[in-house]
Amino acid sequence: GAVVSQHPSWVICKSGTSVKIECRSLDFQATTMFWYRQFPKQSLMLMATSNEGSKATYEQGVEKDKFLINHASLTLSTLTVTSAHPEDSSFYICSAYVTGELFFGEGSRLTVL
Amino acid sequence: AQSVTQLDSQVPVFEEAPVELRCNYSSSVSVYLFWYVQYPNQGLQLLLKYLSGSTLVKGINGFEAEFNKSQTSFHLRKPSVHISDTAEYFCAVTTNTGFQKLVFGTGTRLLVSP
Numbered sequence: 001g002a003v004v005s006q007h008p009s010w011v012i013c014k015s016g017t018s019v020k021i022e023c024r025s026l027d028f029q030a031t032t033m034f035w036y037r038q039f040p041k042q043s044l045m046l047m048a049t050s051n052e053g054s055k056a057t058y059e060q061g062v063e064k065d066k067f068l069i070n071h072a073s074l075t076l077s078t079l080t081v082t083s084a085h086p087e088d089s090s091f092y093i094c095s096a097y098v099t100g101e102l103f104f105g106e107g108s109r110l111t112v113l
Numbered sequence: 114a115q116s117v118t119q120l121d122s123q124v125p126v127f128e129e130a131p132v133e134l135r136c137n138y139s140s141s142v143s144v145y146l147f148w149y150v151q152y153p154n155q156g157l158q159l160l161l162k163y164l165s166g167s168t169l170v171k172g173i174n175g176f177e178a179e180f181n182k183s184q185t186s187f188h189l190r191k192p193s194v195h196i197s198d199t200a201e202y203f204c205a206v207t208t209n210t211g212f213q214k215l216v217f218g219t220g221t222r223l224l225v226s227p
Contacts, residue, residue: 006156034212043203043217044157093156095212100164102212104149104156 002028004096006105013084014113021079021108023094029074030096035067038091038107050077084112115140115206119218126225128196134189134221136178136204146187147205148178151220157203163187174198199225 003026013019023033031052036044048069049057056069066088068080077096081088093107116139126132138144145164149157161172168180178189187204204218 004156009154032212034215041220043219045217046215049213091154095157097212102159102215104158106156107154109154 002026002096002098002101002103004030004094004103004105006092006094006108008108009106010109010111012111012113015085016083018080018082019084019110021081021092021094021110023077023079023096023105025075025096025098025103028096028098030077030098031074032097033071033077034095034097034102035069035077035079036093036095038093040091044093047079081110084110086112088112115144115208115214115216117204117206117216117218119204119221121221122219123222123224126194126223128225128227129193131192132190132194132198132223134202134204134223136187136189136218138185138187138204138206140185140206140208142208144206144208146178146180147207147215148172148176148187148189149203149205149217150174151201151203153200160189160202194223194225196225196227198223 005024007022033050035047038044047062050071052071071077089112095104118137147162148160161170163170163180171177201220203220207215
């Protein structure tokens with residue numbers, strides 16, 4: 001099946017810094033990618049829908065200026081957590097849609113100290 | 114809007130025993146249903162999906178699920194589990210084939226012990 005890769009898998013940063021997480025579709029082109037956030041022992045919550053070449057569509061309650069999403073190419077979407085704080089610590093998962101299938105990345109664990 | 118309920122947060126079971134993980138959904142329109150498995154610190158892997166057709170859906174790793182429209186359920190079953198099946202299982206629903214607004218349940222942790 002198709003492969004979606006996220007990088008980095010783990011990241012620890014200081015409070016106030018910005019962190020970028022990449023989501024790549026390795027062997028296919030994805031016009032649409034989704035970003036989810038997962039708190040410990042909880043479900044995945046959709047943060048935003050990312051469409052190549054256009055602005056991301058954010059879910060209600062998700063701060064657009066805090067979580068910057070860019071989908072500049074058909075194989076890459078990035079999530080930048082700006083001025084990160086401890087409450088932003090979470091597991092972030094991306095997924096890519098291609099003709100009736102949704103493929104998930106391995107996830108990126110962000111810890112903000 | 115649609116929603117998904119997984120009533121069991123954790124299901125302990127012995128190896129080689131059968132298991133059923135329950136999933137109920139709520140929607141005013143037709144739905145597409147999915148089961149995903151998540152191993153620790155990993156992303157999600159699709160186990161099976163129901164889009165249309167036969168209500169009994171077979172997936173990977175010996176899992177199957179049955180779509181029951183009257184009971185709005187999509188329970189996941191496996192006749193004989195292995196230690197390696199220990200993981201978190203998520204039921205998900207969408208009303209759009211483009212996976213827009215895919216809504217996940219809270220997950221069920223399957224714990225298989227020897």
